[in-house]
Amino acid sequence: MRITSTSCICPVLFCLCFVQRCYGAAHHGSIKVTRNQTKHTEGETEVHHRPKRGWVWNQFFVLEEHMGPDPQYVGKLHSNSDKGDGSVKYILTGEGAGTIFIIDDTTGDIHSTKSLDREQKTHYVLHAQAIDRRTNKPLEPESEFIIKVQDINDNAPKFTDGPYIVTVPEMSEMGTSVLQVTATDADDPTYGNSARVVYSILQGQPYFSVDPKTGVIRTALHNMDREAREHYSVVIQAKDMAGQVGGLSGSTTVNITLTDVNDNPPRFPQKHYQLYVPESAQVGSAVGKIKANDADTGSNADMKYTIINGDGAGVFSISTDKETREGILSLKKPLNYEKKKSYTLNIEGANTHLDFRFSHLGPFKxxxxxxxxxxxxDEPPLFTMPSYVMDVYENAKIGTAVGTVTAQDPDTANSLVRYFIDHNTEEDRYFTIDANTGTIKTAKTFDREETPWYNITVAASEIDNPGLVSHVPVGVRILDVNDNPPELAREYDIVVCENAKPGQVIQTITATDKDNSANGARFHFSLDEGPSLNPNFTLRDNEDNTASILTRRRKYSRTTQDIYYLLVLISDGGVPPLSSSSTLTIRVCACERDGRVRTCHAEAFLSSAGLSTGALIAILLCVVILLVFSLAIVVLFITLRRSKKEPLIISEEDVRENVVTYDDEGGGEEDTEAFDITALRNPSAAEELKYRRDVRPEVKPAHRHHPSSSLDSVDVQEFIKQRLAEADLDPSVPPYDSLQTYAYEGHRSEAGSISSLDSVTTHSDQDYNYLGDWGPEFKKLAELYGEIESERTT
Incomplete structure (x- = not known):
C-alpha cells in the first residue's frame, strides 16, 4: 500500500512539499508483505508464488489554523491489491479518526475536517488497514503512521513577568546593567523563524538601551541625576521572525527609579536670620526654629545643627528634630531685657552621612x-532669695515678728510691691504678713513638741498690675524653750530579794524629756528623803542620764513588809531647770541563791512554777470537780442521816448541823428550834486545826496549849473572837482572805445530854436499795460511820 502525501497548497510551502515528496520517493521504499496463494485443481495442487506487497507511504503533514471552505487534503492510502474496481476498502483508526480525519474507503483519500492548533497538539498517531470488501478479510497488514501538524507563525512573543519595577543608583556609570527582560513565543522553535525573538526599545531613549538578543537593559547616559529626574518609563518590544517584516511582536513596560546618593550639600535659604524672643521666656523652652535644605532624601539628608560661635552661645542651645530636620533653638539661661537686648549666633548645618565617592562635590555643610x-x-516682682528660713520661739506672744521677705519689680518702671500669704493650707493661718513691708508675724501660739516646723507660701504682686504674681516658699522653725519637766522613761517593776545585801543595785532607771537636747539632755536624779534618811534604799546618779537604786540593809521580810515606796526627784539642765517627782514601787520577793525570783505572792509562785494559763485552768477545773464530787457525797450522807427515824445521839465533844446542846435540863424538845448555828468543835479540836491545810507554812509554829479551866468560862462568841485575832496575827497563813472553820459549842452540861443521839448504834435499819448497785457500798459506809460515832461517844 502506498501512502501519498498531500500536494502543496500554498506557494510558501511549495518548495517544502517538493522536497518532502522527493525525499519520500528516494528513501521510503515499499514495505512488502509476503503472501502465498494456493490454487486447488483436481488431482494436483498448484502453488503460485506472488511478489511481496506492502504499504508505500511517507510523512503526512497538515497545516495548522486552516480556514478554507473545504476540508484540507492530507494524503492518500493505496494498496497494491487495489485494481481500481472498488473491491478494496480502506479503514482509518487512531487519534482523531472519524472526527478530525476522515478517509474515503474506496479511494483512500484522507482529509482534515477541522482547524488544528499545533500549540495544543503537535501530531496525531493513526492506523491504516485495507480489507477485501466482499470477504472483509485484510488484504494488507495494519500500518501505523503519523500526521504532524505543520506550524505557522500564529503566536506573538509575550513578557510573562511585566510590567517591571526596578531601581538604579543615580550618578551611575554609563552601561550599568539595570534589568534583563525575557519574552517567550509559543510557536515551534525548531521550524523556521516563528519563535526567534529580537528585542528593541520603543521608549526610554536616550537614557537607556536594550541588548537585542539577551534583553538586558542598561543605562545609556553618564551620571544621571535623581534631583533632575527621578522616574523613567521604558517600553521594550520583542518581535519574532528574527525581526523581519511580517513578524509578530509584544511589548512590556519597565519603570525605572533613580535612588538617591549623598551628592548634594545642605544649604540655608538665607545667610542672615532674625528672631524675637521675649524676656519672659522660660528656661528650657523652645524659642525658635531654623532649617537648611538638602536636595537629597533619606539618611543622605540627615542634618546636625551646631552653634559654632557668637555672644549667645552660653545663653541658647540648638538641637535637631529628626523627623522635620529642623534646628530647634532653646533657652539655657533666663533673659533680661534691662541687661542685654540682643544676641548673635552663628549656626552650622552639616550632613551626618557622607559618601566619599562624591566628596569632591562638598563640603557638605x-x-x-x-x-x-x-x-x-512686664514681669512679676522678683524676690531677693529663692526661699526663706525663719525662726521663732515656742510660746511666743501673738504678733511676734518672725522675719521679713523682700521683692522688687525687675522692670524699669520699678512699681511698688504688695505682699500676702496664700492661705492654701491650715499652716498658713498661723501667720500674718504686712502687705507693705513683707514682715511676717505670728497669729497663734506654738508648741514645738506638737509641730516643730511650718511651711508657708508668700506671694508678691505689683500695685499697678495685680495680675502679675510671684511666689516664694518660707519655712518657719519653732525654737524650743524649757517648758516640759523630765519624767521616767517607763513604768518600772522593781523587786528586792529577801536575802539582799547592802549596796546591791536592784534597778537602773532613766528619764525622758519632750524638750530638745539643749533643754533636756542632762538629767539629775535624787531621793525625796525628807528630814531623815531612807533606811532601806538609796539612789545613785550615774551622771549619764541614768540612776541606780541600791539597798541599804541586809535581809528584807515579806511577812514584815512586802512593798516599799520610793519617791524619786528628776530635774533637767534647761534654763530655768524643771523637775518632777515619781514614785517607784519595790516588791519584796523570795529568791534563789543565784538571785532568781522564786515567789513574791501566790500569783507569783504559780507564775514562777512555769505553769501556763491552760495548765492553771486545767488544775482549777480538776479542783472544782473534786469539790463538787465531795459536796455531793456529803449531801448524800446528810440525806441518808436525815432519812432515819430513830433518835439522834448527842456527843459531848462534837455536834452536827441543826443540833443544839444545853447545859440545863429544862426546855426539852421545844428548845430544839430556838437556834440554828454552824457546827462547832470543842476547843481542843480547834487548837489542832488552827493552821491552814491548803498552805504549807515555811516554819511550823509551835502549838499553843491553854488550860481547860480557862476555856470553861469562855462562851461561844468570845471563843470565835479569840480565834479570829489569832488567825490575823498568824504568819503561816496565806496573805489573802481565807475561811477559818472552828467547831465549839461551849462547855458541856454537868447533867449530860437529854438528846436521843446516844441511842445511835452501829446497826442501821436504813434501806439503801434505792441507790442500785451503790446501795451496799453506802450501807457499809453508814455502818462504819456509826461505829466511829459510838466509839467517840464512849
Whole structure:
C-alpha cells in the first residue's frame, strides 16, 4: 500500500512539499508483505508464488489554523491489491479518526475536517488497514503512521513577568546593567523563524538601551541625576521572525527609579536670620526654629545643627528634630531685657552621612548667622532669695515678728510691691504678713513638741498690675524653750530579794524629756528623803542620764513588809531647770541563791512554777470537780442521816448541823428550834486545826496549849473572837482572805445530854436499795460511820 502525501497548497510551502515528496520517493521504499496463494485443481495442487506487497507511504503533514471552505487534503492510502474496481476498502483508526480525519474507503483519500492548533497538539498517531470488501478479510497488514501538524507563525512573543519595577543608583556609570527582560513565543522553535525573538526599545531613549538578543537593559547616559529626574518609563518590544517584516511582536513596560546618593550639600535659604524672643521666656523652652535644605532624601539628608560661635552661645542651645530636620533653638539661661537686648549666633548645618565617592562635590555643610532680639515684657516682682528660713520661739506672744521677705519689680518702671500669704493650707493661718513691708508675724501660739516646723507660701504682686504674681516658699522653725519637766522613761517593776545585801543595785532607771537636747539632755536624779534618811534604799546618779537604786540593809521580810515606796526627784539642765517627782514601787520577793525570783505572792509562785494559763485552768477545773464530787457525797450522807427515824445521839465533844446542846435540863424538845448555828468543835479540836491545810507554812509554829479551866468560862462568841485575832496575827497563813472553820459549842452540861443521839448504834435499819448497785457500798459506809460515832461517844 502506498501512502501519498498531500500536494502543496500554498506557494510558501511549495518548495517544502517538493522536497518532502522527493525525499519520500528516494528513501521510503515499499514495505512488502509476503503472501502465498494456493490454487486447488483436481488431482494436483498448484502453488503460485506472488511478489511481496506492502504499504508505500511517507510523512503526512497538515497545516495548522486552516480556514478554507473545504476540508484540507492530507494524503492518500493505496494498496497494491487495489485494481481500481472498488473491491478494496480502506479503514482509518487512531487519534482523531472519524472526527478530525476522515478517509474515503474506496479511494483512500484522507482529509482534515477541522482547524488544528499545533500549540495544543503537535501530531496525531493513526492506523491504516485495507480489507477485501466482499470477504472483509485484510488484504494488507495494519500500518501505523503519523500526521504532524505543520506550524505557522500564529503566536506573538509575550513578557510573562511585566510590567517591571526596578531601581538604579543615580550618578551611575554609563552601561550599568539595570534589568534583563525575557519574552517567550509559543510557536515551534525548531521550524523556521516563528519563535526567534529580537528585542528593541520603543521608549526610554536616550537614557537607556536594550541588548537585542539577551534583553538586558542598561543605562545609556553618564551620571544621571535623581534631583533632575527621578522616574523613567521604558517600553521594550520583542518581535519574532528574527525581526523581519511580517513578524509578530509584544511589548512590556519597565519603570525605572533613580535612588538617591549623598551628592548634594545642605544649604540655608538665607545667610542672615532674625528672631524675637521675649524676656519672659522660660528656661528650657523652645524659642525658635531654623532649617537648611538638602536636595537629597533619606539618611543622605540627615542634618546636625551646631552653634559654632557668637555672644549667645552660653545663653541658647540648638538641637535637631529628626523627623522635620529642623534646628530647634532653646533657652539655657533666663533673659533680661534691662541687661542685654540682643544676641548673635552663628549656626552650622552639616550632613551626618557622607559618601566619599562624591566628596569632591562638598563640603557638605553650610553656615548662617542668627540675630536674637530680646523683647521687653512686664514681669512679676522678683524676690531677693529663692526661699526663706525663719525662726521663732515656742510660746511666743501673738504678733511676734518672725522675719521679713523682700521683692522688687525687675522692670524699669520699678512699681511698688504688695505682699500676702496664700492661705492654701491650715499652716498658713498661723501667720500674718504686712502687705507693705513683707514682715511676717505670728497669729497663734506654738508648741514645738506638737509641730516643730511650718511651711508657708508668700506671694508678691505689683500695685499697678495685680495680675502679675510671684511666689516664694518660707519655712518657719519653732525654737524650743524649757517648758516640759523630765519624767521616767517607763513604768518600772522593781523587786528586792529577801536575802539582799547592802549596796546591791536592784534597778537602773532613766528619764525622758519632750524638750530638745539643749533643754533636756542632762538629767539629775535624787531621793525625796525628807528630814531623815531612807533606811532601806538609796539612789545613785550615774551622771549619764541614768540612776541606780541600791539597798541599804541586809535581809528584807515579806511577812514584815512586802512593798516599799520610793519617791524619786528628776530635774533637767534647761534654763530655768524643771523637775518632777515619781514614785517607784519595790516588791519584796523570795529568791534563789543565784538571785532568781522564786515567789513574791501566790500569783507569783504559780507564775514562777512555769505553769501556763491552760495548765492553771486545767488544775482549777480538776479542783472544782473534786469539790463538787465531795459536796455531793456529803449531801448524800446528810440525806441518808436525815432519812432515819430513830433518835439522834448527842456527843459531848462534837455536834452536827441543826443540833443544839444545853447545859440545863429544862426546855426539852421545844428548845430544839430556838437556834440554828454552824457546827462547832470543842476547843481542843480547834487548837489542832488552827493552821491552814491548803498552805504549807515555811516554819511550823509551835502549838499553843491553854488550860481547860480557862476555856470553861469562855462562851461561844468570845471563843470565835479569840480565834479570829489569832488567825490575823498568824504568819503561816496565806496573805489573802481565807475561811477559818472552828467547831465549839461551849462547855458541856454537868447533867449530860437529854438528846436521843446516844441511842445511835452501829446497826442501821436504813434501806439503801434505792441507790442500785451503790446501795451496799453506802450501807457499809453508814455502818462504819456509826461505829466511829459510838466509839467517840464512849
Amino acid at each position: 553650610d553656615v548662617t548667622m542668627l540675630k536674637i532680639i530680646v523683647g521687653d515684657v
